[in-house]
Amino acid sequence: MRLVVVGADGRMGKMLIRAVAEAEGCTLSAAIEREGSDAIGHDAGTLAGLHPLGVPVTDDPLTAFAASDGVLDFTVPAATVMFSELAAQARIVHVVGTTGLSEDDLAKLRAAAYHARIVRSGNMSLGVNLLAALVKRVAAALGPEFDIEIAEMHHRMKVDAPSGTALLLGEAAAAGRGVDLADVRVSTRDGHTGARKPGDIGFATLRGGSVVGDHSVIFAGAGERITLSHHAEDRSLFAAGAVKAALWAHPKPPGLYSMTDVLGL
Ligand SMILES: NC(=O)C1=CN([C@@H]2O[C@H](COP(=O)(O)OP(=O)(O)OC[C@H]3O[C@@H](n4cnc5c(N)ncnc54)[C@H](OP(=O)(O)O)[C@@H]3O)[C@@H](O)[C@H]2O)C=CC1
Numbered sequence: 581m582r583l584v585v586v587g588a589d590g591r592m593g594k595m596l597i598r599a600v601a602e603a604e605g606c607t608l609s610a611a612i613e614r615e616g617s618d619a620i621g622h623d624a625g626t627l628a629g630l631h632p633l634g635v636p637v638t639d640d641p642l643t644a645f646a647a648s649d650g651v652l653d654f655t656v657p658a659a660t661v662m663f664s665e666l667a668a669q670a671r672i673v674h675v676v677g678t679t680g681l682s683e684d685d686l687a688k689l690r691a692a693a694y695h696a697r698i699v700r701s702g703n704m705s706l707g708v709n710l711l712a713a714l715v716k717r718v719a720a721a722l723g724p725e726f727d728i729e730i731a732e733m734h735h736r737m738k739v740d741a742p743s744g745t746a747l748l749l750g751e752a753a754a755a756g757r758g759v760d761l762a763d764v765r766v767s768t769r770d771g772h773t774g775a776r777k778p779g780d781i782g783f784a785t786l787r788g789g790s791v792v793g794d795h796s797v798i799f800a801g802a803g804e805r806i807t808l809s810h811h812a813e814d815r816s817l818f819a820a821g822a823v824k825a826a827l828w829a830h831p832k833p834p835g836l837y838s839m840t841d842v843l844g845l
């Protein structure tokens with residue numbers, strides 16, 4: 581499968597270049613960065629700390645997508661929406677790891693999925709997606725007398741909050757309770773907030789240092805607490821998940837898929 585990495589010079593972009601170069605059945609067909617990036621013209625392999633791969637970084641996604649079967653995209657929301665439109669035109673696979681997408685962005689991805697095979701997830705790791713399945717079951721089993729709080733910590737450079745993973749886990753908890761996350765989500769608390777509203781799902785965001793990604797879902801009842809946690813130790817696990825998603829989606833019809841579909845959870 582011929583795969584393009586967009587955002588090639590990013591933290592995840594470099595991981596994705598390595599993952600594609602090392603994966604069986606995949607070749608790196610192109611590497612894309614934004615116009616004006618210092619990475620343009622550099623060899624993608626060298627950029628990622630590998631041997632040269634003979635693939636120079638360019639700012640021309642249109643040409644790259646036309647000669648590829650799929651795109652791995654961990655960039656920023658505006659770029660991801662633009663890439664989904666190009667992936668739809670080229671009828672290829674678009675794996676979206678980008679987080680912080682708005683409702684409007686998601687609607688555009690749904691439209692692109694009429695022609696592209698899009699796999700989107702706030703977290704591409706097996707562990708987190710398994711955790712989400714467990715959270716859904718625990719939320720359904722415990723009932724509303726247990727308060728649900730989700731805590732996450734990431735490195736100091738992360739730009740969106742709550743994390744995509746925290747929201748994915750919140751969606752799982754809400755689904756377990758049979759409610760919409762939008763109706764019960766509390767993402768900020770400051771000052772005299774009053775007592776916690778029954779049924780709320782709260783989010784707490786920590787940022788600092790080089791933390792790859794820590795998430796905990798806390799079920800707090802009267803006199804007891806259950807905490808389900810995941811700690812990501814290396815970004816390569818997200819990159820490996822993205823390559824797996826691309827290979828999975830290659831023979832599928834157009835549509836919007838998740839890692840739950842890919843992993844069969
Ligand atoms: N779903 C998952 O499993 C995971 C998701 N993520 C998400 O992936 C995203 C990226 O994270 P991370 O790698 O840490 O961030 P980085 O900022 O390190 O990387 C993003 C890259 O995208 C580039 N970029 C921005 N706009 C464009 C454009 N129009 N065309 C091409 N490239 C562009 C940036 O370039 P420049 O800096 O020059 O603007 C940068 O190199 C975040 O949303 C993060 O939350 C991260 C890890 C796992």
Ligand SMILES: O=C(O)C1=N[C@H](C(=O)O)C[C@H](O)C1
Binds near residue numbers: 703739743793
């Ligand atoms: O920005 C990151 O780094 C990460 N982003 C994803 C998220 O928002 O949950 C996944 C992972 O936790 C790392």
